[in-house]
Amino acid sequence: MAGAIIENMSSKKLVIFGVILLLFQALSFMVGGLIAPSPTSVMLYMANKCVDTAKSHQSTKWFMPWGPNKCEIIRSFDEAMAKKIEANNIVFAVHIPQQNMEMSPWFQFMLVILQLDIAFKMHNQIEEGALATVDVALAYRDDTLSEWTEMAHSVEQRELKCKFNTQKNYENEGRYYDCDLLPFMELGSVSHKYYLLNIRLPVHERKKINVGIGEVKDIQLVGIHQNGGFTKVWFAMKTFLTPSILIVLVWYWRRITLMTRPPVLLEKVIFALGISMTFINIPVEWFSVGFDWTWMLLFGDIRQGIFYSMLLSFWIIFCGEHLMDQTERNRFSIYWKQVGPIVFGSFCLFIFDMCERGVQLTNPFYSIWASDVGTELAMAFIVVAGICACLYFLFLCFMVFQVFRNISGKRSSLPAMSKARRLHYEGLIFRFKFLMLVTLFCAAMTVIFFIISQVMEGHWQWGSQKLELNSAFFTGIYGMWNLYVFAIMFLYAPSHKRYGDNQSGGQCIISDTGASGEEIQLTTTITHVDGPTELYKMTGKAAQE
Amino acid sequence: MNLGWGRVSRALGWPSGSLLDSRRCVVALTLLTLIMQVVVEANSWWSLAMNPLLIPEAYIIGAQPLCSQLVGLSQGQKKLCQLYQDHMQYIGEGAKTGIRECQYQFRHRRWNCSTVDNSSVFGRVMQIGSRETAFTYAISAAGVVNAVSRACREGELSSCGCSRAARPKDLPRDWLWGGCGDNLNYGYRFSKEFVDAREREKSYPKGTAESARLLMNLHNNEAGRRTVSDLAHVSCKCHGVSGSCSLKTCWLQLADFRKVGDALKEKYDSAASMKLNSRGKMVQMHSKFNPPTSHDLVYIDGSPDYCLLNHTTGSLGTVGRLCNKTSEGMDGCELMCCGRGYDQYKAQVVERCHCKFHWCCYVKCKRCTKTVDQFVCK
DSSP states (O other), X not given: OXXXXXXXXOHHHHHHHHHHHXXXXXXXXXXXXXXXXXXXXXXXXXXXXXXXXXXXXXTTOOOBSSSTTXXXXXXXXXXXXXXXXXXXXXXEEEEESOTTOOXXXXXXXXXXXXXXXXXXXXXXXXXXXXXXXXXXXXXXXXXXXXOOEEEEEEEEEEEOOEEXXXXXXXXXXXXXXXXXXXXXXXXXXXXXXXXXXXXXXXXXXXXXXXXXXXXXXXXXXXXXXXXXXXXXXXXXXXXXXXXXXXXXXXXXXXXHHHSSSOOOXXXXXXXXXXXXXXHHHSOTTHHHHHSOOTTHHHHHHHXXXXXXXXXXXXHHHXXXXXXXXXXXXXXXXXXXXXXXXXXXXXXXXXXXXIIIIIHHXXXXXXXXXXXXXXXXXXXXXXXXXXXXXXXHHXXXXXXXXXXXXXXXXXXXXXXXXXXXXXXXXXXXXXXXXXXXXXXXXXXXXXXXXXXXXXXXOXXXXXXXXXXXXXXXXXXXXXXXXXXXXXXXXHHTSBOSHHHHHHHHOHHHHHHHHHTHHHHHHHHHHOSSOOOHHHHHHHHHHXXXX | OHHHHHHHHHHHHHHHHHHTTSHHHHHHHHHHHHHHHHHHOOOOGGGGGTOTTOOHHHHHTTOTHHHHHSTTOOHHHHHHHHHTHHHHHHHHHXXXXXXXXXXXXXXXXXXXXXXXXXXXXXXXXGGSOOHHHHHHHHHHHHHHHHHHHHHHHHTOOTTOOOOOOOOOTTSOOHHHHHOOOOHHHHHHHHHHHHHHHHHHTOOOOTTSHHHHHHHHHHHHHHHHHHHHHHHOEEEXXXXXXXXXXXXXXXXXXXXXXXHHHHHHHHHHHTOXXXXXXXXXXXXXXXXXXXXXXXXXXXXXSOOOOOSSXXXXXXXXXXXXXXXXXXXXXXXXXXXXXXXXXXXXXXEEEEEEEEXXXXXXXXXXXXXXXXXXXXXXXX
8 A cells, every 4th residue: 555646646737637626526516506506396286175075985985175076065164064075085186297388207206295284172182192194095097188196095194283372262263283394205216297195084983083183174295306307417427427436446456456466455445335336326317217116215225325334434444444453454354343333333323214205105195203103113113223323423523633642652753764764654644644634624514514404495596596515515516525535546546657767777776675674674664565665666756755 | 352342233234224224315325425436536446355156166267247246446447347357355354364463463452353234344543544444455455465465375366476586598498497486576576566556556746645645655565575575584405415505596475464464563653653754755753763765664643542533534433333441552441441441241251171172173171161351342
């Protein structure tokens, strides 16, 4: 690993390289901020109340809220009361999207949130821990004339968490409860143009179904989907980034294999980091435009998880390999203590994700948060993952601290060392400090932009130009980690200058013999020692400067 | 409370009944009202709230003459009606919600927002630029915002368009590129267009009483609409990887209309009295207070005496209203009956009790009767 490009590059070139990276960074922010719309959009729906007049409940009958085949609609339940329509005959119908619009595969995903408008009545209050049982059916069609095809049908239970903020008296009858939003549905792909939801709240007194849920006035749905424009920009970015990272990856590995020695652990880890970055970059999402692949959302989560656990492992191993202690390293097995929490934590999150999004592949109405057991399980997974994250950061901090302690220890003894050994240590220190700096910068940027995008309203007026902060956050951060991996692969690749050294001749060979005694010492202290040429080339270079 | 309502309408019935005794009078009255309409424009778009013509089916046929049949619309409003026929039903509904909320908020007041007839709706009281008028204008404008944006969410209106997101010009369709769905904004804009049309098409010389009234109406309409959008609250949902908050989507949610009523009632209590200055602008009567913002209600005339029936002001009086003997507030018999005293009698009230409810449309109750003391203003 000694003799990486970063050590051999002149400061001028290093600055130019840094500036280019910064330019690309700015570009990736601008792409999100100026071209892309906000990442997601919201559509609000108010369910229309249809009357199911048929005595026998035919399952094939679908209720349209508007349009030419619209169902028999009642405006309010007072009307239903007068017409002697019962709760079981009422179907809440929602058409997604609204009139004159159609959904598109570019929306990538759609999630729907349910909100019940429940009016307060003195004699009909929401009971403690009331469960709403929702019988829901989802259908799709691709043109306005064809029949609806059923996609999913399920009976779901959701706990009502409602508060009534004013006094409970007759005066305040008719005011609405403040209810928490309920997760309702999640689709991993939006491959059809029109969707129709038929929701029933069946009442069964003996089975205690939908009893004590108060007086439901309306059902509101909130549909969230990714924006087509954002998807396009995102895909374009991925399509551009994939070859760039891939080329550097191939180049990097070729450099490694060109060397006479086998690759050391750190080089392998950097290679693995590059692979996981490429894995997340490959724009397989393009297929989701043509195919109905509902698992794409889950797959995206998994890829992201792999990348982040790889990045975290990389930091640990990088610190470990620069510890400069006397123990034998360069083996993956000695890092199990540190990498273990990462793997375990990401595994927990994976299980959690499988429980939620995995089940949603078959039943889009499933939510792990809906049942008590599920909530506890989900919380357990998240807590364990959180503990793992804490453990990880403790380990990392401790290792960084150790490296710095060793650095200061080595620093004091540097002048006393022979030139070659000193340069080697200086190289290690420089490499380490550089990565620490860049990593800190990237982490700080991520946190800052995360906070900004959470706090700010979502967009930012800049003269007449509107800057979409959320999109800028996504493209910017994504671009940044790509550039980070790119820079690491490039800068930490073995330098090619040693090939030139052989041709430059004389001086090197002379010094080569001079330092052979030193070389023996180095093998005992430093884990991965390369051929002496790099060291002497370094010597020569330092002498030139 | 229901009983009180009955009383009010009966109290109304007397004078009009006695007027209509003679057939000749009817003709004279019609003529008179025609003239009156031209002069004072007693009719209002509020009448949409009362209009049985407003059934959705009527619009599917797309009957053009419908808009001209609707009484109470001004010229500009009729044009809007023709352009947006499907909206009319919801404007009517909005007006109805506004009126209902007004009646709830003022149920204990001497003026209780009662409707008089189907064309002028509130009668002559609205010709006075009082606090009550200010409230009525505000709440009905708010009702329209609420109803139109609700109709948008129901998918009933075809023109609830996309808000223009920044996007490259040659790309097709806003919806696919950046999504849409700002219903509140649409409701606000439409309400502004429709409700204010009436005031905007009039022009009075600066400094006249009419222009002051016009400014007042516009101000209060705006205050009503702003109250709706001020009270709309932001809800958010996190939906990033594993439910993390890296991806968060927020939206505006309309508040329960009762809250809009509450807020406007508070604004009614702190409404600012205004006058015209020499340059024809509205300024505050008492300049020591903070000037009203566009979210506050303003009025230019003092309220008439609502205690007694008065045909000139349009006050209905409080004779026959129910009052609360023990209360010391406005609903107390002392204040409500304006010191005229009250009659007490026992009434048998049939109440529903021991009820079983479903979430909708089903109540199984026993009937319990109880005797209550009721107090009615003399």
